[in-house]
Amino acid sequence: MAAGGAFLLVFAVFSMLVMSSLGNPRPLCSDCETLCRTNCTAEVETSCSSTCNDNPLEGCRRQVFERCTTDGTCCSSNGTCTCDCNTVSQDRCRGITDNYTDCQACERGQFDYCYSTCKSGCNNNCKKKKGCHA
């Protein structure tokens, strides 16, 4: 039990050293790829979030659909419907793009830029070989 606890403690300290070495100005060269991929994935998610989370097409359809149903444009009070608000919203919002293309473009562009910057920075400032001590 005590031996297990000691082992866990050593492991925890070791993990912390490994973790803190990630923030080290001199990572292992073999880690550059992973570090930059992780870093840039997070960065892209932040910087493209408005483009990727705001969907103009969806917004348009929702608005038109809501107006259509609340105004009763399609159905009279006696229940006769001359149109379908779903179809109406799709027709009205034709030509409005969804966020897919812009989101992809943003993510690809930001990632490529971030990754190449990060990678060359990392390659210029990394340790070639893993030493016994950090």
Ligand SMILES: *[C@@H]1O[C@H](CO)[C@@H](O)[C@H](O)[C@H]1NC(C)=O
């Ligand atoms: C990620 O990269 C950016 C810009 O290259 C840098 O400012 C930031 O400190 C990096 N973060 C980590 C965790 O390496």
Ligand SMILES: *[C@@H]1O[C@H](CO)[C@@H](O)[C@H](O)[C@H]1NC(C)=O
């Ligand atoms: C319901 O109202 C519409 C017009 O508002 C009318 O054309 C239709 O005949 C009516 N249907 C019934 C069943 O009363």
Ligand SMILES: *[C@@H]1O[C@H](CO)[C@@H](O)[C@H](O)[C@H]1NC(C)=O
């Ligand atoms: C578009 O935006 C919606 C939120 O409105 C989001 O759920 C979806 O993942 C986005 N699509 C892309 C390709 O990012």
